[in-house]
Amino acid sequence: MTTAVPTDATAPALLGSLAADRATGALTTASGVFYLSAGQVVHVESALSPALGDLLTRSGAVAPDGWWDAVERAGARHRVGRHLVDSGRLTTGALELCHLGALFDAAYFALTHDDRPARFRPGVAHWLGAVRPVSVETVLSESRRRRALLHRIWPDPAVDTAPLVRAPGADPADLPPRRGRTLALVDGASTAAQIASALACRTFHTLVELRRLAADGLVTPAPPPPAAAALPGPGAPGAAWDEPDTALLRRLLDALEAL
Incomplete structure (x- = not known):
């Protein structure tokens, strides 16, 4: 119901x-x-x-x-x-x-x-x-x-959800350990949630580090992919999110409950 x-x-x-x-x-x-x-x-x-x-x-x-x-x-x-x-x-x-x-x-x-x-x-x-x-x-x-x-650290919330890229020359070795580990996982495809999961770290701690990196000009949201590449095929490089599509699963569940 x-x-x-x-x-x-x-x-x-x-x-x-x-x-x-x-x-x-x-x-x-x-x-x-x-x-x-x-x-x-x-x-x-x-x-x-x-x-x-x-x-x-x-x-x-x-x-x-x-x-x-x-x-x-x-x-x-x-x-x-x-x-x-x-x-x-x-x-x-x-x-x-x-x-x-x-x-x-x-x-x-x-x-x-x-x-x-x-x-x-x-x-x-x-x-x-x-x-x-x-x-x-x-x-x-x-x-x-x-x-x-x-917001006080860095006002752009896109950092929280978009895939992120490193600035040229950004080196994790130059940073405090936690921030350096976070930067090392910024690969142009991973989002904050994926980075937090890989670090086995709470998301908020990761968001704090990523916003600090953004404030220092070391990371930025990745540009959107070209239209032709927006939906990579199975096994395509860069298809970083390997978790189930929860939005799709939720729609399926809602449809079943409506029967």
């Missing part, structure tokens, strides 16, 4: 209304999905931010086999997070810390654009399950804080 929400309201306003109603379900925005339980945010996803599973497995906190075992065993019961703790693969504190970081990172992107109607699906729960619910006001306040901080 899909419940219509006012199309003239912003995503923050819709979240505020859902919080006041103590709603449970999923609010889909232009850039992500908020999962709520009793009016609190329990998870956020965005294709512009690395998923929790990527952060846990690429950092070595959880072995890939252990992560997928938890998804397989507990996903249908919406208890993947709880299973990771109960099986001894992760402590409660480590799970909460990583989950909150991923939640706030995804929320930053999910609140960036309000250029299409949002939709709320009541009763929908994420397979991860509730880890540490966060109030809507906390999520909105943290997103505003991050946006203001990034």
Whole structure:
């Protein structure tokens, strides 16, 4: 079942209304999905931010086999997070810390654009399950804080989402370690989310470094590809994003739910 929400309201306003109603379900925005339980945010996803599973497995906190075992065993019961703790693969504190970081990172992107109607699906729960619910006001306040901080460093938000290129002569060896590691992954095709995922680093930390690099003139958004090359074929060089097309999957899911 899909419940219509006012199309003239912003995503923050819709979240505020859902919080006041103590709603449970999923609010889909232009850039992500908020999962709520009793009016609190329990998870956020965005294709512009690395998923929790990527952060846990690429950092070595959880072995890939252990992560997928938890998804397989507990996903249908919406208890993947709880299973990771109960099986001894992760402590409660480590799970909460990583989950909150991923939640706030995804929320930053999910609140960036309000250029299409949002939709709320009541009763929908994420397979991860509730880890540490966060109030809507906390999520909105943290997103505003991050946006203001990034704007002070460098005001062009294109750095957050576009593939990035290095300036000629930009050398990672000349920079502080974290910034140098970030610059080393700027290859003309990778976005901030891909760089963060490769570093097993929270997106916001990566955005801070990339905006600093942009402010120093060391990185810029890549120019758009020629029209003929805009859609590379299978296996074409430069097709850097190898994750599933979540927008397509979401449209397929919505179509199935509408049947």
